[in-house]
Amino acid sequence: MEAIRRRIAARALGAGDRLPSIRGFAATMGVSPSTVVEAYDRLAAEGLIRSRPGSGFTVAGHPPLAVxxxxxxxxxxxxxxxxxxxxxxxxxxxxxxxxxxxxxxxMPVAALRRSMRRIARGGDAVLTDYGDARGSADLRRLLARRFAAEGLDAGPDAILLTASASQSFDLVCRALLRPGDTVLVDDPCYFNFQAALRAHGARAVGVAMTPSGPDPDLFAAALDAHRPRIYVTNSALQNPTGATLSAQAAHRLLGAAAAHDLAVVEDDTFADLEPEPSPRLAVLDGLGRVIRIGGFSKTLSASTRCGYVAAKPDLVEALVDLQVATSFGGPSPVAAGLVHGALSDGSYxxxxxxxxxxxxxxxxxxxxxxxxxxxxxxxxxxxxxxxxxxxxxxxxxxxxxxxxxxxxxxxxxxxxxxxxxxxxxxxxxxxxxxxxxxxxxxxxxxxxxx
The missing domain is CATH 3.90.1150.10 (Aspartate Aminotransferase, domain 1)
Structure with missing residues (x-):
């Protein structure tokens, strides 16, 4: 039973997939066929699998990711x-x-209150309607201007607003990963990256961090040995170490990523806490293979959930569809309006x-x-x-x-x-x-x- 649960939880078996035959599975597990029959019957009673006469047993659906x-x-x-x-x-x-x-x-509570009052005095639609599929156009334009100021050319259509930076990462995982894929992460790294990757059935491989970024030799060796699908990092004030990516390390990293056709997810959530901007992979790469994600929970409000993804247009289009399919849109228009108002406030x-x-x-x-x-x-x-x-x-x-x-x-x-x-x-x-x-x-x- 546990072997079947693990395969379903890891997405190795999907809804409607046939389970191994009773005799075949009994031989694999080294047990009697009657033991497999009892296990299958118990899983069916739990609703995890179902019996189809003449077709054996099939997966009924996936359990909750946390199981x-x-x-x-x-x-x-x-x-x-x-x-x-x-x-x-x-x-x-x-x-x-x-x-x-x-x-x-x-936190800038006074600016948030001012922004909330402006929203309350506005039209009824922002309080009652769904937002745009890509999220608030005003906030996307503001983000595009902020990105341009640091040298990143990403127009509003290259930006998708999400409910949080965590949801941004989840959407990227849904779009790019399949069960069993390998993902390169910093070691140590933000622990929710690991939890999310396990939820998607991906395998995390760590690369030791140095004060100037991931160890470049170990990074190259991991690419050769594991052929990862993506690499995930915080370039600015890496979490948990606080390390800052150096220009030399950034160039070596991007060169290795290009040679191995590796996608890079750069979480920029801590960027505004830097005294001076450090090298950014998204800026150096121009969103060719780098995907920037971020949010505002660290500097503005952890309560007002709003994040973003900046990427090349074809990926953004796919992410828009994924977000509509999974949550019928991005952040609440109220949340996006609060963030836009607070960021636009000269006090920020x-x-x-x-x-x-x-x-x-x-x-x-x-x-x-x-x-x-x-x-x-x-x-x-x-x-x-x-x-x-x-x-x-x-x-x-x-x-x-x-x-x-x-x-x-x-x-x-x-x-x-x-x-x-x-x-x-x-x-x-x-x-x-x-x-x-x-x-x-x-x-x-x-x-x-x-």
């Missing part, structure tokens, strides 16, 4: 979905140094300048206080809110996260981010979420228990 494809790690502290759910479900009173967003008082630039300064101070303060506990940053990032740190004396970060969870503090242990599971003594800290006076005493106790 088997995602929840692969037995240790909940090492499960990226557990970390995400713990962060999302924790109330406002629970410290969340392991979460991936800023506190409410760090001032907000970003203030935010970068505040984060710089928080990084220095947090790094100093962590060092007092023997916790050392892997590097000091140019910007952003994450510190990728090594625990003292090889302490187990998962054990520390479990101990802190018992004290209602959410931490993010290193192996959650590591495909190779080689970050056992590493941990990501959100410097904007470290001001609660309970954090450091709980962290000290968690280290002692690890």
């Amino acid at each position: 088997a494809a995602i929840a692969a790690r037995p240790d909940p502290a090492m499960d990226p979905l557990w970390v995400s759910r713990r962060s999302l479900d924790a109330g406002a009173a629970i410290p969340k140094p392991g979460c991936g967003w800023l506190p409410p008082d760090w 630039r001032k907000h970003l300048a203030s935010l970068r300064t505040r984060l710089s101070e928080a990084r220095r303060d947090t790094a100093g206080r962590l060092c007092d506990l023997g916790i050392r940053p892997w590097l000091m990032p140019r910007g952003g809110f994450t510190l990728w740190c090594r625990l003292p004396d090889g302490r187990d970060a998962a054990a520390a996260a479990r101990a802190a969870s018992r004290d209602d503090v959410v931490l993010a242990p290193g192996d959650v981010f590591s495909v190779s599971q080689t970050a056992t003594d590493m941990m990501r800290f959100n410097v904007a979420q470290m001001s609660d006076p309970r954090v450091y005493p709980v962290l000290a106790r968690a280290l002692a228990a690890a």
Whole structure:
């Protein structure tokens, strides 16, 4: 039963596909035919497969993605979905140094309220109707101007608005991946990349990160050995390490991608947190093989869900159709209007300048206080809110996260981010979420228990 569940969850068997014959499957599994009959009968009773007289058994449909494809790690502290759910479900009173967003008082709430009032005074359609298939034309034009300012030629028709950066990545996976495909990721990388790839039945292969990007020799070797379909990264302030892609590394990466016909997905969500723009794969490539995705949850609002994809026109057309088929359009017109209004507000630039300064101070303060506990940053990032740190004396970060969870503090242990599971003594800290006076005493106790 478990073997069939795994094959269905991995999309190796699809709805309507015939299962192996009873005798053939019995021989493969080394069991009696009666055992296979009982297993098939139980799966049919669950509604996972169905019996067709004269045709054997066929797949009834796919189970929810979370059933088997995602929840692969037995240790909940090492499960990226557990970390995400713990962060999302924790109330406002629970410290969340392991979460991936800023506190409410760090966000431009006044600009969002002004934008919301403008929407409320506008026409009824924005409050009641579906949006355009590609999303708000006003916001797409604004994004096109922002992209042009950094040297990326992407007109409004090359941009698709989505419900979030995560949905953007999901749509790209739906369009480009098939079950069993290999995807190259940074090691460590954003843990939701891994969860999404497992949900699509893809295999993630990691390439070790350096302070200037993925190790170029290991990247080239992985392309030769695994023939991946796509590569996924954050160029700006890589998550979780805070590393910045160098110009040399970017050119070598794109050269290798071209030689292997590799598509590149560049998540630009952290771009506005950089003090100065670093090299961008999408700009250097001109959206030939690079797909830019992003959103506004890190600098504007995690509540107002709105993301985007910028890519070559034929892929954008396919993604538009996919989004209509799966969610009947992109972000809510209200959400897109809120984002457009807040980005258009002259206060957004001032907000970003203030935010970068505040984060710089928080990084220095947090790094100093962590060092007092023997916790050392892997590097000091140019910007952003994450510190990728090594625990003292090889302490187990998962054990520390479990101990802190018992004290209602959410931490993010290193192996959650590591495909190779080689970050056992590493941990990501959100410097904007470290001001609660309970954090450091709980962290000290968690280290002692690890």
